[in-house]
Amino acid sequence: MKLALTVVGLTRFLDPRDHLGESEVTGIVDERTWNQIMDHPSVRPASVLIDPGHSPIHSGTDAKDGTPEYEMNLLQAKIVKAELDKANISAEIFDPPSDPRDLIGQKAADHSIFLSLHHNATDRKPHYTCVMVHPTKAKPKSIAFAKKLSTAVANAIGQRDFGVMENSVTVLSESEETNCPICVLCESYFLDAIDTRAEAEKLSTEAAYAIASTVIAELQPA
Numbered sequence: 001m002k003l004a005l006t007v008v009g010l011t012r013f014l015d016p017r018d019h020l021g022e023s024e025v026t027g028i029v030d031e032r033t034w035n036q037i038m039d040h041p042s043v044r045p046a047s048v049l050i051d052p053g054h055s056p057i058h059s060g061t062d063a064k065d066g067t068p069e070y071e072m073n074l075l076q077a078k079i080v081k082a083e084l085d086k087a088n089i090s091a092e093i094f095d096p097p098s099d100p101r102d103l104i105g106q107k108a109a110d111h112s113i114f115l116s117l118h119h120n121a122t123d124r125k126p127h128y129t130c131v132m133v134h135p136t137k138a139k140p141k142s143i144a145f146a147k148k149l150s151t152a153v154a155n156a157i158g159q160r161d162f163g164v165m166e167n168s169v170t171v172l173s174e175s176e177e178t179n180c181p182i183c184v185l186c187e188s189y190f191l192d193a194i195d196t197r198a199e200a201e202k203l204s205t206e207a208a209y210a211i212a213s214t215v216i217a218e219l220q221p222a
């Protein structure tokens with residue numbers, strides 16, 4: 001039996017020279033080789049864990065009309081997941097009803113990217129886009145990805161790009177202690193500076209598409 005090696009999300013983790021031998025030329029592998037590939041511990045399809053920050057109970061900051069941050073975080077999480085689904089990248093939104101959700105960072109284990117989605121706040125004025133990484137535990141890929149993500153989001157929604165910011169929040173601390181190579185917390189913009197839900201939804205949606213594109217480019221490089 002012959003199986004075509006066409007599974008999206010698998011091929012990028014394979015070095016065909018190591019695993020496929022002659023099959024590299026044809027892109028076809030026999031069933032035994034296929035099973036060896038599937039059993040190989042280093043071969044794991046890309047997957048993304050999305051954390052819509054906060055919860056219905058503790059909803060984070062808010063816009064000037066009271067639109068809660070949690071709802072904008074969840075809006076972004078759903079858009080990002082839908083875009084990743086379209087790209088055949090496995091994505092999971094971790095949004096349990098309980099609160100607080102202490103273990104969320106640990107759920108990053110075995111994922112390719114841990115993405116915590118938030119909206120910033122300080123003094124009801126607009127400031128910048130930034131992406132946070134842990135100050136001491138951040139893996140090199142977390143920092144490199146955070147930089148790309150901040151620029152992509154800032155450009156998409158016309159914010160100033162602050163870039164990478166260090167923050168020792170629990171989700172970053174815990175996620176960096178797992179084997180997940182990229183752990184970031186995105187603050188798309190300052191929600192407390194925004195007047196209305198409609199305006200916030202527009203910005204958050206545009207930012208979410210930029211987040212999704214950046215994740216897809218990272219996991220499925222052209």
Ligand SMILES: [Zn+2]
Pocket residue numbers: 053054060061069118119120
């Ligand atoms: Zn937040």
